Amino acid sequence: MTDDQTFMFDRAAETMPRGDINALQLGRVKRTLERADEKVAHYKRAFDAAGVKPDDLRTLDDLRRFPFTVKTDLRDNYPFGMFAEPRETLIRLHASSGTTGKPTVVGYTQADVDLWTNLMARSLACGGALPGDIIHNAYGYGLFTGGLGAHYGAERLGCTVVPVSGGGTERQVILLEDFASRVICATPSYALNIAEVAARQGVDLRKLPVSIGVFGAEPWSDALRTELEKKLGLKAVDIYGLSEILGPGVAMECHVEQAGLHAWEDHFIFETIDPETLEPVPDGEPGELVITTLTKEALPMVRYRTRDITRLSDAPCSCGRTHRRILRITGRDDDMLIIRGVNVYPSQVEAVLVGLPGIAPHYQFVVTNEGPMTALRVEVEAAPDAPMDSAAKAAKAAEVQHHIKSIVGVTCEVEVMETGAVPRSEGKAVRVRDLRK
Numbered sequence: 001m002t003d004d005q006t007f008m009f010d011r012a013a014e015t016m017p018r019g020d021i022n023a024l025q026l027g028r029v030k031r032t033l034e035r036a037d038e039k040v041a042h043y044k045r046a047f048d049a050a051g052v053k054p055d056d057l058r059t060l061d062d063l064r065r066f067p068f069t070v071k072t073d074l075r076d077n078y079p080f081g082m083f084a085e086p087r088e089t090l091i092r093l094h095a096s097s098g099t100t101g102k103p104t105v106v107g108y109t110q111a112d113v114d115l116w117t118n119l120m121a122r123s124l125a126c127g128g129a130l131p132g133d134i135i136h137n138a139y140g141y142g143l144f145t146g147g148l149g150a151h152y153g154a155e156r157l158g159c160t161v162v163p164v165s166g167g168g169t170e171r172q173v174i175l176l177e178d179f180a181s182r183v184i185c186a187t188p189s190y191a192l193n194i195a196e197v198a199a200r201q202g203v204d205l206r207k208l209p210v211s212i213g214v215f216g217a218e219p220w221s222d223a224l225r226t227e228l229e230k231k232l233g234l235k236a237v238d239i240y241g242l243s244e245i246l247g248p249g250v251a252m253e254c255h256v257e258q259a260g261l262h263a264w265e266d267h268f269i270f271e272t273i274d275p276e277t278l279e280p281v282p283d284g285e286p287g288e289l290v291i292t293t294l295t296k297e298a299l300p301m302v303r304y305r306t307r308d309i310t311r312l313s314d315a316p317c318s319c320g321r322t323h324r325r326i327l328r329i330t331g332r333d334d335d336m337l338i339i340r341g342v343n344v345y346p347s348q349v350e351a352v353l354v355g356l357p358g359i360a361p362h363y364q365f366v367v368t369n370e371g372p373m374t375a376l377r378v379e380v381e382a383a384p385d386a387p388m389d390s391a392a393k394a395a396k397a398a399e400v401q402h403h404i405k406s407i408v409g410v411t412c413e414v415e416v417m418e419t420g421a422v423p424r425s426e427g428k429a430v431r432v433r434d435l436r437k
């Protein structure tokens with residue numbers, strides 16, 4: 001391995017033996033439960049209702065006796081009711097977009113921002129960034145945690161940050177070219193948009209120094225990874241996080257194996273459960289990811305149900321990091337559609353569409369009622385270098401429909417549209433237009 005491959009931001013923590021990780025978790029989770037019980041009325045009530053006290057936790061398995069926390073708990077305590085520290089001691093707030101009702105507000109003390117910054121520095125290095133790199137940060141700045149999270153982490157790692165945020169895509173291409181950034185941070189859908197605009201501007205991103213793409217904040221498939229690596233001429237790594245827990249930097253894929261995300265177990269406990277029965281699922285089986293924070297001050301989270309579906313893997317990694325991995329997130333269980341009795345996530349269909357000859361990697365689902373059932377129309381685009389007349393489009397649509405049926409098992413209508421007809425993303429892509437009543 002070269003030096004670049006073995007570089008770690010926090011080697012002692014990242015390579016901790018399993019026994020040490022477990023011992024650290026046990027001490028830290030006790031403290032989290034005590035603080036939650038003492039300082040947050042919601043937790044006191046929830047623990048009392050479940051008949052548990054922080055003292056009941058003797059082993060890590062005992063955590064299962066404690067109640068889950070869900071998004072509505074944050075909404076019900078809007079805006080500051082879940083905070084374990086006085087509002088005056090917080091130095092930052094972030095919030096979710098709140099497409100359904102009130103936004104979710106999260107807060108950070110100085111120690112929380114330091115923790116986040118260190119975990120983001122660790123994550124960027126895990127993905128292949130090095131001190132001294134120029135990092136083009138196209139995650140949105142603002143209430144969304146992506147922009148500022150990546151920004152602080154990149155600075156801590158010793159990089160030069162270009163805080164470009166999302167949007168102004170022509171200018172992004174010019175900056176990538178002029179500043180010769182080595183790392184780009186963006187949602188995968190926005191990275192694809194940048195690649196498309198670059199091609200229109202006559203800029204070949206593959207010839208630029210950009211060589212690491214830190215992509216996350218939305219589900220994406222391995223097919224899209226291959227597409228992005230080809231179009232941008234870089235190595236694409238997956239980054240995961242959520243505001244309720246921290247922001248980006250909760251788990252990160254290493255550039256060595258690119259095979260699942262190291263979940264930072266010195267600061268969080270990760271479980272997977274069956275979302276119906278709420279029972280744990282065995283490692284390796286798909287389940288809903290549940291996360292407990294171990295070191296957060298302002299917003300401790302006990303068994304937070306993320307709604308994200310993934311699998312936990314114990315397989316050792318050749319990068320040397322000992323933290324267990326979560327495998328690629330298929331999607332959120334609330335994004336799952338049931339089409340004629342078949343469960344389907346947008347990312348499963350993406351995996352079929354991306355890379356199909358003659359089709360551009362842009363798509364959107366339109367979901368409607370068909371009597372009591374849900375019907376799916378998949379809108380895709382003809383590739384710009386393969387213009388089609390209407391007969392060719394119809395033939396292509398039939399072919400795509402057949403692929404989706406045979407690989408995902410779902411019957412849907414497919415429409416091949418003009419190049420540019422599917423809306424382009426500048427952040428998290430809107431994959432589903434739900435027109436159901």
Ligand code: DLL
Pocket residue numbers: 096139144145146215216217218219220238239240241242243244247248249306308329331332
């Ligand atoms: O999306 C934090 C983030 C910023 C992560 C930048 C990575 C990069 P939220 O806006 O709170 O936070 O949205 C969190 O986004 O529960 C997942 O459903 C989804 N998500 C985040 N990362 C991934 C990923 C940020 N790598 C929600 N793969 C999460 C799939 C992801 N889904």
